[in-house]
Amino acid sequence: MADKVSPYDSRIQYKTANLNGVTYSYILAEPASKPKNTVVLVHGWPDLSLGWRYQIPLLTSMGFRVLVPDMMGYGGTDSPEPLSYYTYKRAADDIAELARQVGAPSIILGGHDWGGAIVYRIALWYPKLVSALFSVCTPYHSPRSQFMDATKAPNFKYQLQLRGPDVQAHILGEEKLRQFLNALYGGRGPNGELGFNTTEGCNFEVLPKIGPTRLLTNEEMDFYVKRYAIHGMRGPLNWYRTQELNFEDEKEMAKNIEGFKFKMPVLFIAGTKDAALPPAISHGMDMWFESLTRREVNTSHWALWEKPAEVNKHITEFLSDKSETLLSNL
Template identity: 45%
Template sequence: MPVDKIRVQGDSRVKHESATVNGRKYGYLLSQPESGRYRATIFLIHGFPDLSMGWRYQIPMLVDMGLRVVAPDCLGYGRTDAPDDVAEYGHKSCADDIKALANHLGESKIILGGHDWGAFLAYRISLWHPDLITHLFTVCVPHTGLKKDFISLEDLVRVAPNLTYQVQFASGELEKVIKSRKEIKQLLTALYGGRTPDGKTGFTVEEGLLLDRYMTLKPQRLLSEEELEYYATEFSRNGVHGPLNWYRTRKVNFDDEESIVGRKITIPTLFIQALRDPVLPPHLSKSMREEIPGVIMKSVDTAHWALLEKPAEVNAIISGWLKDIVFAGRPAEKL
């Protein structure tokens, strides 16, 4: 059975809102039950190269469960500001922004979900602002804890070659060639699984974007043509420099996090592992039970884009967790 999803254009169930917090303008999607009454507010944080609309399969389900949904475009993306200063993309800075946005919307407590970089940021929000988050769920990216010693990206990929593409993303090389809307559209096609007429990919984790090939890619299956056009338009607002800045923050984040090394995430947490993610193989999640006591771990047989590849399975896991853990023993009328 098809899973209900938000249409990228003209769907009355979502509003495109904006707010300025900490001197930065954030665009976000807002959706809530028609009655205006809701059990709690949930924030959904996307990754790269995605947008707030990356949660389009999950938003209707969450609203049907009585939640108010807030899905921001992260810093650098879509309708949100894209500053040049890499320091502004540090996780503490972005965590502070999410807290400020929650406060702007009248919330001192939220449920939090994240995918890809959004999952990485969600862990950091929970560490920097533990009083803000009541429950946490993440998809694909496990929490591996905070590091006592700095490891450069170059040193990291020597032991984790599946992350080598990040060297290209951080280098500045892509901004020099990905400028036009057509080039942005083909970048997105490559990263969402597009292939050439003879079946070759336009991206590998060992090399990154294959610049000699990506412009020849044919449409992929995860985004419809309407969705791809929407994404290309949103990414064209400020180009790819802002989104790629997230790959340049290792030292910023390390310096910020020195003061919280050893801190654990103690709130109820769900982690959904994608079993065929080439960047994040399952063995990387082995330490999560040490880092997040009591974490519930589930899996789906997908590659990296689990939210889009198998939305019914992902939604069943999230909704079950909400019923059994988040709302257990709490009648709706008292929420």
Template identity: 45%
Template sequence: MTLQPIDPVSDSRVEHRNSSLNGHNYHYLYGEPAGGQYKATVFLIHGWPDCGSAGWRYQIPLLLEMGFRVVVPDMMGYGGTDAPEVPPNDISLYSYKQAADDIAELAKVIGAQHIILGGHDWGGMIVYRTAQWHPELITHVFVVCTPYSPPSKEYISSEDLVSKVLPQFGYQLHLASGDVEKHVNDEQSIRQFFRAMFGGRTPSGEVAFDPNKGILFDKLPHVGESKIMNGKILEHYVREYSRHGIHGPVNWYRTRKVNWEHDQALLDKKKIEIPLLFIQANNDSVLTPEMSKGMEKFIPNLIRGEVEATHWALTQVPDKVNAIVANWLGKQNLGNRSSL
């Protein structure tokens, strides 16, 4: 099914809305199927460095066509949503628990008693934890790229994680260090940052982002066009990031300790019993296929799908991702329940 992606600036299929959630303003896209009747409500949660509505631009039309109400928030620190500075604010504002509580509050605002959650990148971890913090709210979950990581009694620092287990997470240490805010701080550097993150290369074929090291500032000014992040959509990302700068988005990489602290209340809720679809991007250099081994132990109703794509599967192979999501949702016996 080939559908025209949502224009995140102006599109008749969706509305731009703002709501105060637990004391902070959130911007989100809101859409209903033609006629206003919908079988269920789907929230789509983005990760880094996407902006909510734009990151899911190819999936929103599919879900509307299938008869779902769709809600796509910019998460804390992104786009039109508040981006509290840390300090003086507490880093917990960027935690999974805060995100889960804000999602639950947004469901109340729009009158949804139950929701389906879709997540990508950080959004994947957010939807897993939202299903654990608010199990009465979530009926189904689908995640692209992000493997499930259960709550752990033992704390492993980001430094130990990188040095002992996942060296390809080295970029997370760089993003948390404060260096990125110093170098990516105006429209042009933000533009080059996005070209680098989405696969652009220098004239000599070099990359400016290395998963093990982070952003390569010496290469950044020379990065050319990205095949999947260019033109109008690139300029949209640049404008959105220029609102608050990059500080809010990189704060998500400073939350490992606070997330672990919150997780201690979930140690007896490691299993997610609801139907869950996980789509692996086989060429993801960070969230590699090996990382998803054993998910069935914690997710008994797990269905797997896979696509030949990098981490940017949502926009790189949208038809393939959409086909897997549509097939799975079509088997979930979701009726026409416009109160959900």
């Protein structure tokens, strides 16, 4: 099993930064000697910065400084109401500002779930800042000139529930947050019942029956519940309510996207058993990259936790192979 940091590990520090008027909480982990470069890891839903607990020790051992923010609406980061705070463009601007504040002239990006979608967008909006990126489970989709609702895809039907009022209204208080997180992280009822699926979303009647997930320790789950209780579910769910705003931000970019290719090296790690992001939806993405490395791990959506050694092996090989081009002037 891969090494990992615990919620209160002495190897990590919890910091805050004001990024374009919003207070972000982030994890900082430093290598033993002068850092080669800065890695920024971006989590998805429903997760936190601690979702990268198995990757932080790996990256510091490789000589990288690691920054892992709680994204907008999560944990110790502010949770403003307007949806404009939850767009790809806003996330890109905030991560770029974090890099500026810590004095990083270039960064390596890692993303999972929504974080995977975000790191591609940061590279689109700030290509000179990003020296390499890796995405776990999330393939790339290009800006479009015409709006397409993601929920038309069968594997994204659950998003209809998440963007609506029901989950936000029902998942209130620490007890229900714990039930909800256990369900999303693969916990089951006594007869194998699931509390969440990609077709309907959450089954509120089943949630109280769900047992503990195997993917988090009791200490980790307690930490997650406390951090989610700070703001509740509105902020995390707002990421599902921004499709039109993201489309509007990228309409002009889409007009000039033909022939575009990402110039920085990119690693995409698919999860064979990921129900929401099956590997098949990545078909055709290769055309957008000058240097794309594809890997696949036999795991569900929670690849970072289920198969950390395999995920870390692919990240290690990718960054080691590109080491000469990833050195920064820190």
